[in-house]
Amino acid sequence: MDGAPRRIAEVFVELADTLVDDFDVVDFLQVLTERSVELLHADAAGLMLADQRGGLRLMTSTTPRARSLEIFEVQSLEGPCLDCFATGVPVVNVDLATAGGRWPRFAAAAAEHGYGAAHALPLRLRKEVIGAINLFSDAAVRLDDEDLAVGQSMADIATIGLLQERSLREKSALSEQLQTALSSRVLVEQAKGVLAERAGVGVDEAFTRLRTRARRRGEALSDVAAAVVRGELDVEDLSDH
Amino acid sequence: MAPSRTREILTLISDPDADPGALAQRLVELCTASLPVTGAGLVVMTDAGPAGTVAVSDGAARTLEDLQFTLGEGPCVASSSSGRPVLVADLAAAGPARWPAFTEGALAAGVRAVFALPLRVGGIRLGVLDLYRAEVGLLGPLELAEALAFADAATTVLLHLQSRAPEGGDPLAPSTVPVLDDRAEVHQATGMVSVQADVPLATALLLLRARAFATGRPVADLARDVLAGAVRFDGGA
Numbered sequence: 001m002d003g004a005p006r007r008i009a010e011v012f013v014e015l016a017d018t019l020v021d022d023f024d025v026v027d028f029l030q031v032l033t034e035r036s037v038e039l040l041h042a043d044a045a046g047l048m049l050a051d052q053r054g055g056l057r058l059m060t061s062t063t064p065r066a067r068s069l070e071i072f073e074v075q076s077l078e079g080p081c082l083d084c085f086a087t088g089v090p091v092v093n094v095d096l097a098t099a100g101g102r103w104p105r106f107a108a109a110a111a112e113h114g115y116g117a118a119h120a121l122p123l124r125l126r127k128e129v130i131g132a133i134n135l136f137s138d139a140a141v142r143l144d145d146e147d148l149a150v151g152q153s154m155a156d157i158a159t160i161g162l163l164q165e166r167s168l169r170e171k172s173a174l175s176e177q178l179q180t181a182l183s184s185r186v187l188v189e190q191a192k193g194v195l196a197e198r199a200g201v202g203v204d205e206a207f208t209r210l211r212t213r214a215r216r217r218g219e220a221l222s223d224v225a226a227a228v229v230r231g232e233l234d235v236e237d238l239s240d241h
Numbered sequence: 242m243a244p245s246r247t248r249e250i251l252t253l254i255s256d257p258d259a260d261p262g263a264l265a266q267r268l269v270e271l272c273t274a275s276l277p278v279t280g281a282g283l284v285v286m287t288d289a290g291p292a293g294t295v296a297v298s299d300g301a302a303r304t305l306e307d308l309q310f311t312l313g314e315g316p317c318v319a320s321s322s323s324g325r326p327v328l329v330a331d332l333a334a335a336g337p338a339r340w341p342a343f344t345e346g347a348l349a350a351g352v353r354a355v356f357a358l359p360l361r362v363g364g365i366r367l368g369v370l371d372l373y374r375a376e377v378g379l380l381g382p383l384e385l386a387e388a389l390a391f392a393d394a395a396t397t398v399l400l401h402l403q404s405r406a407p408e409g410g411d412p413l414a415p416s417t418v419p420v421l422d423d424r425a426e427v428h429q430a431t432g433m434v435s436v437q438a439d440v441p442l443a444t445a446l447l448l449l450r451a452r453a454f455a456t457g458r459p460v461a462d463l464a465r466d467v468l469a470g471a472v473r474f475d476g477g478a
Binding site: 051052053054055057058067071115130170175176177183184185186187188189190191192193194195196197198203210225226229 | 244246256318323324325327328329330357359361362363365379382386389390392422424428429430431432434435436437442463468
């Protein structure tokens, strides 16, 4: 497609912009996951981070259906994302209809969720794997080499974003940043609940309102979330789109 | 896996006959024994700074906490206000520029490396687990995983100590403190319950956990009912 390289360039510029101004790790990873879906023509995507306790935690997902499958994957301890995380190698073009031998529980759950294909790309920092991006398609479509290169670039940008403002040489900085990212995610979830109850809307709509507010004012999403849980922002402040 | 190690730690330090306050003391002692650290301290933090030391493993750990309480600076204070872990592998090298007064006192007490782990559940600020050692050097990945499992256990213990028995009785007995469920639904439901019951997030989380415990359900199940509006925590519920 003629428009594709231009769109890829636009997305990279957008993400680079996010990295400089009032950087917020939760919002950054959410945007990155949404753009990955678009650029790779997938139906959903999610991003998981190492919890540094031996496991993975879900940071973002683009749809409730994908979130449900990813939580299943983390809990059942099998699936492409976990293999990708364990080995640091991409696990791509997985035809879920024939994946029952490798991941019996995951393949069954993926079929229940209506997905035909899955891909997982590692977030790598030198020899360390700090997470993975998951992509899901309803149909059993394959990604070509160019798509995979774009996907891996998105994973690399996610890694850079996680480590920005910190020296990559410091081992302690990586640990500090990963833990902070996971904690920010929890704060945003709590704020979604507070806003959903106050405004009488669903949690997904509440998330949209939090993000819209952050965008419009150039504020970090986690600062908006903190203000909401402290009761410093009214529903009215967050109602108009 | 981490949740199972956290559960194991909570089981190891639990004693149905002991005062709940003893949980914290046993936690810092077990933490010191299980990790290549010299000592550990557990402090309660508020937005205003250190609010009290809950438990320390030894005299140097006590000194560390006292210094930070008195001076209002140090890794633990920094960790609590920023919400980030503060991992200082060589205090003599990195400390003087950041915390001059604290570093001088800590080095005099024999402290060479400090690891401050914030104990938070999103917007719920509970405290900090401070680990120190008498030699320089960072924790390795497996040691960090173990330290984080202790931090998760300490988070649960502090939550438990801070707000007891919200619905009458003491459903969260020290012997049965359940590990925090980290699912998104639980955190979202915590936010909803805090509005419904008009209580702080920490109390809302405890209400959820207590109700789940009392009704014998997983917290995540109850959280989904709260999200769906099937269970409410206001006056009419």
